[in-house]
Amino acid sequence: MAVGKSTNGGLTWTHSTISGANAYLRCMALDPSHPDTVYSGGYEGSGSAIxxxxxxxxxxxxxxxxxxxxxxxxxxVSPANPSVIFAASGSGIYRSTDFGASWTKMSSTINSCNDVLVDPANPNRIWVGTASQGVYQSLDGGVTWTAMNAGLGDMTVNKLALNPSIYLFAGTDGAASYRWSLAVGIEEGIAPVERPGLCVTPNPVADGATIHYTVSGSDPVSISVFDLQGRLVTEISQGTQIPGDHEFWWDATAGSGAPLQPGVYFIRLVSGREVQTGRLVISR
Structure with missing residues (x-):
């Protein structure tokens, strides 16, 4: 078994043989503190291999x-501490704190992982893309994990990518790509269709507003409102709608029925693979 290496941007390659190995390697991770240190993982027989x-x-x-x-x-590999390595496995998320000499499973909730990503700006923040559980996030170096799946659901996430301080992207299995706004904390679906407008009038909103939207397919429509911290404050189901323009009156209340407090909110519509987002202001 061999690993390919290029030192000229991929123009030419040399093979580095791993003596005695009979593994299938499918991932690699570079130690950002020591560029000559590289980890490669996969499987050998019916078990794991690194x-x-x-x-x-x-x-x-x-x-x-x-x-x-x-x-x-x-x-x-953690950019802050090269002894800390995370492994996304078919049996969950694992962490090593001794350069891979030993491993600990970090969650009993996360069953199977396809991808793991460490935030270079905040190495205590880690994301994993899972099989049929969406995306999970840790803010304490992998000790505890929270699902961040509003609008995403229990999709299989094959790959994560980061635009630092702006967006986290998630590629799903046969569905669509999604992005999470790191500044706001709201997932936004990126569907391969043209997205018509989502409009709230009047805006700012006092005692209520008309929500206008257009959908291109015959799918159930769900409209959610989030506060600035990304917390869901209300969700409105419109049932299955026919393609075209639609509107309804919204009384500017939370899911509990209480009036929303004055401030800035974000609104999102999900219909099939279409996702539309907008902003509204409550002013009473």
């Missing part, structure tokens, strides 16, 4: 992964 080189690929060492019960699909 190899490490500390000399730019000249030699490789197989790490102990008996704790990781299933294939390794992705790896990530």
């Amino acid at each position: 190899y490490r080189t500390m000399d730019g690929g000249m030699s490789w060492t197989k790490l102990t992964t008996t704790t990781i019960a299933n294939y390794v699909y992705d790896l990530a």
Whole structure:
């Protein structure tokens, strides 16, 4: 088994043989503090496999992964502490704090992971894309995890990508791509269709407003309102709608029936693969 290496931007490649290995490797992670240290993960037989080189690929060492019960699909090294490594596995999310010598499962809730991503601006913030559980986020270095799936649901997320301080992107299995606004905390679906407008009038809103929207397919319509912290304050189901223009009166109340407090809110419409977003202001 060999790993390819290029030192000229991919124009030419050399092979680094991993002696004695019979593994299928599907992911690699570079130690940002030590560029010659690289981890490669996958599976060998019916179990997990992780190899490490500390000399730019000249030699490789197989790490102990008996704790990781299933294939390794992705790896990530903490940019703040190179001894901390995360492994996304078919049996969950794992963390090593000793350069991969030992591994600990970090969640009993997350069953299977396809991808793991560490925020370079805040290494305590980690995201994982899961199989049939959407996206989970940790804000304490992987100790605790919270689902962030409003509008995403229990989709299978194959890949995550980050535009630092702006968006987290999630590629799903056969559905669509989504993005999470890091500044606001709201997922926005990116569907391969033209998105018509979502309009609230009047805006600012006092005692109520008319919500206008257009949909292109015959799908159930759900409209959600979030506060500036990204918390859901109300969700309105409009049932299945025919293609075209629609509108309804909204009384500017939360899900509890209480009037919304004055301030800025975000509104999102989901209909099939279409996602529309907008902003509204409550002024009483």
